[in-house]
Structure formats: structure tokens, C-alpha cells
Amino acid sequence: MLVETLELFFMILTGMILAYLVRHYVFTLTVIKNAHRQKGVDTSGGVCYQPTVSVLIPARNEGNVIGTILHRMTELTYPKDKLQVIVIDDGSRDDTGKVAEQHAKAFNYIDVLKRDQNHGGQGKSAALNAGVKLAKNDIILCFDADYYPQRDIIDKLVAKFSDPKVGAVQARITVLNEPINMVTRLVALERTGGYRVDQQAREELGLIPQFGGTAGAVRRSLLEQLGGWDESILAEDTDLTFRVCLAGYKVRYVNDAECYEEAVESWRAYWKQRHRWAAGHMQCFFKHWLRVLRSNNLGFKEKIDGLLLLGVYFMPVLALLSWIVGISLFFLKPLDWFRMLWALMPVSFYSCVGNFAPFFEVGIGVYLDGRTRAQWLVPLLVFTFLYNIPICSKAFADLISSKLLGARLDSWNKTAHSGNGNSYIMN
């Protein structure tokens, strides 16, 4: 009886892993198939859709980087009379507020929203909700303080809003400080697989590209209709993605619109960031999975992809479970079919990084970006997977305990930014 139960459990687990592998294989094939077609938004002259845009930059103790993004805001090609930039100084203890104020004095389209120590620090969602109240324009665009967008990123993103069914648009994130160390290099690989292949394929297949919460735009009317960002969810971006889709709107992805981020530079910072992402994603799974299944606004393939997207951070935990169950079965009753499924295990171990980006997906993403040397690091992704097992397991345990105890998960457990990425910005 025990063996049969374990066999069934092992088959279910490997079936789920196989489903993700097939999904990402299809994604990779799709991107390769469409790569010869140069898709993108033409922003070079001609008629462009240019609604008014409010840019929100939530910042808490971002003195090292806030000046760089604000300077960049002054260089954007988007017409300044249609632009409003709002810096939300969320109870910073450093000179974030001062730097923002300096820019606000110099440029009339930059505003600063000051949240004091008592009211600030309640999380990014709370800061964004506060910022939205000040926003006057049709489209809300969010940037984290450590981000550095292309000059014409707004032109590229808002062009998609000419379709009234589009609710949110996401840009591509690229790592700015990649050469610093091995952590930043591996994060850059994850990002490449996640955006260049994963997001791009979901865009091309008409699935659900993920609104990343930063370097992304959303319709203000829709955001207000949805009640703003959910402050109880750590992954407010994933939550908004699904609320937009469930409301009958589309999320689009623009690969040409690039924004550069300062990636975490240590394994400790990686842990904090991924723990927050994993816990937030798992919150979203429990909040949305049934709504996704029942939704009349989502097609069959969107529902399947949506569920897989929601469950992606469970995969390292499930891969570990299947590994343990597999070893047990190995001792109890190794059958022929078991050996075949067992051979799948290591593939999944090379897959559970980033947004479940298997090694072949990352490799193709790096190739399509025209990069050669980065390919040599792909085998090292197994270390990020091994690291993701305790991260996601801890996130799951924390989520369960918070549900049982009725406590709230830490909300502004934010990543500290050193400003090292600034040295990679030059003429």
C-alpha cells in the first residue's frame, strides 16, 4: 500500500514537472520560430499614440541610486507636457528626499510625495497607492529607484494602449551590474531566460505575460476600478497581472522596451529578494487559482498557463519532494517506468531557476541576445536551483505559518541598492 501511494505521488509530481518542461520547451520553440520576424513598436516618427503618463518611483532609503533614475527621467524622449514624475519618498532615513526635492525644483514635471517615518515603510504597494492619488494622467508607469530605462521606453510601452483591451504593458528588464560577480552574472542569465524567451513567448502565444511591477505601465482608470494595489500581497505585480486579466483586459510585453536594473550582489540579498518573490507568488496562487479556473474572461490556454505561472515558485519545493519520494521508491521497488521518470529529475533541477527557466531556454535567450561568453555559465545555474530549494521551502513555511497565526508577512523587506550599477552607465 505504501509503495503504491508513493508511486502515485511520484507520478503526479513528475507529471507536474513534465508539464512545466513541455511548457518551456514550447516557449523556446515559439521564440526561435518567430525570431526571424523583427517585431516591435516603431517609435521613429510617424503617428504615435501618446496619452498622458504619470511615472511613479517608490523609494525608501535609495540615496545611492535615486539621482540616476531622476536624471534619466529628464532625458526621456516622451513629450514633457504629457509627463508627470512622482517620487514617493517612503519614510527614507537617508538623503533620498533631498535628492528628489532638488530635481523637483529644477523640473516642473517632477513631484515629490513625502511619507514620514510613521506612515511610510508599509510596503511598496502602500507607497504606490499613495502615489496614484497624486497622479493626474491616463497611464500609470512604475519604476523602482534602481532602474535605468531607455530614453524612448515610454513611447514604446504606451503604444500598446492604443488597443482599448490592453490593461497593462511590461518592458524587458536587463541587469546593469552583471560583470560585478557570479551572483549578478547568474541573475542576469535568469533574467534573460525569463524575459527574452519566457515573457516574449507568452506575448506571442497570446497567453499571460507577467506585469513585473516595475518598468511596466497600467491604465489608471483600470487601476482605480480594481481598487489599486493589494497591500496585503507581497508580489503586488503578479496580483495585479491576474486582476487585470480576470477583469477582461490583456497584459502585453514589449521586448524592445528595455530597462536596466541593479541586480542583487550577494547570496544573502538574493535570498531576501527571492524569499519575498516566492512568498508573494504563493499568496497569489491561493488568492487567484480558483478565480482563474472559473473566469469567463480567460480562454482555455490562458487558464492553463495562468495556473502554471501562479504555481511556479512551488516547483523547487515539489522537485525536492519528488527527489525524496524517488529515493524512497528506489530502495523499495525500482521499476522500469520509474527509471525513466527518475531520469527526468535532474532536468527539473536544472530548470527551477528564475521563472522556471530550464537550461535550454536560458541558453537560447542568451544566444538570441547575441552573447557568447555568457553561455559558458549556463551549467552553473544548478547552484541557483539548489539555493532556491531552501528559499522557496522557507517562503512556503512562512506563508503557512502566517495563515495559521493570522500574522502579516514582512512587506518592505526590500533589497538594498549600492549604486554600483551607476559605474556601468557612461557615454
Added chain:
Amino acid sequence: MADVTESKIKTSMAIRSASESGSDLMRKAMNTSNMPTTLRPCHIAKNTQALKPTLLHLIVGLMIAVFASYLTVIFFGVNSESTFMLVFFNLLFVSLTFSLNGGLIEKSLLLILGNIVGFLWNYILRSITFIVADWGDSFNTVYLILKPFANLVWIVSFWSISLAALSSSSKNSKQEASSC
């Protein structure tokens, strides 16, 4: 959020000290003393690969993969895990890399080389199995459990090397074409 008091303070903070000019503060904020006025990232890849449809490459690759798998399995008698890994490698390699830019001969050679490496890897693992058979059950068991991982290591490594080679040759041909 209703109790949160927020005020828009463009004027409430005195941000310029007597000894620090506005431009100094701005530079400090930029975290560098000589930040150029115009900023542009320098290392982001702009040379996105545009692919050409290569149906012929796919067909030839598939034929080589089938032939190589047949040879390896029938004549050299590899075990089930290794067979699975070889088929997995061939499927991935043909369906994904044969659609990329690069010469057919180059890709075919890489595929054949991959199968040779896979076979040799299998041969080495079998030799190890033979050796560790006398080392006791516990060591043998650990080895058997880890074997699928050992089987995959060559695929991932070969995959990354192959894509690096294809990417490099693709860049070289581009440069040659542009210099002509």
C-alpha cells in the same frame, strides 16, 4: 490608508546647505563626481540575432539524430537511462539549435560530437559502475541514485559550449559580411 497623512512638499525642505551648490548635490546624488550629462548603458547587447527559417537544417539534423541514436543503442548497448538522455539531447539539440543561424556542416558536426561525448560519458560511467561494484552496497546505491545527474551534466555542458560556438561563428560571419 485613510489615516495616512501625506503632503506634497516641494518647498518644505531646505535641501541646499550654504556650502553645497545645487549641482554638487546633484552630482553626489548621481554617485559619481564626473557623471556625463548624457547617460547611456554601455554593455547591453544590442546585436539581437535575427534568424532565418531553416527547414533543410531541421530535416538533416533529424536524420543524423535518428541514425546516431540507432547506432549507439543497437551496436553499443547503452542502458535505459543513458538511452533516454541521448534521445533527450538529440531532440533538444535538433529542434532548438538547428533552427539557429550557422552552417549546416557546423551544426551537424556539433550534433555528431555531442553523441560521441554522450557515448563516451556513458562508457566512463559504466566503467565506474564496474569498479564501484566491489566497494559495498551503500556506495553503489549512492552512485545509482546520482547517476541520472551525472548523465545530465554532459548535456548541459555540451549545450552551453555548442551555443557559444554557434553564437561566435554567427558573429564572425556577420563581421565578415559587414567588412566586405
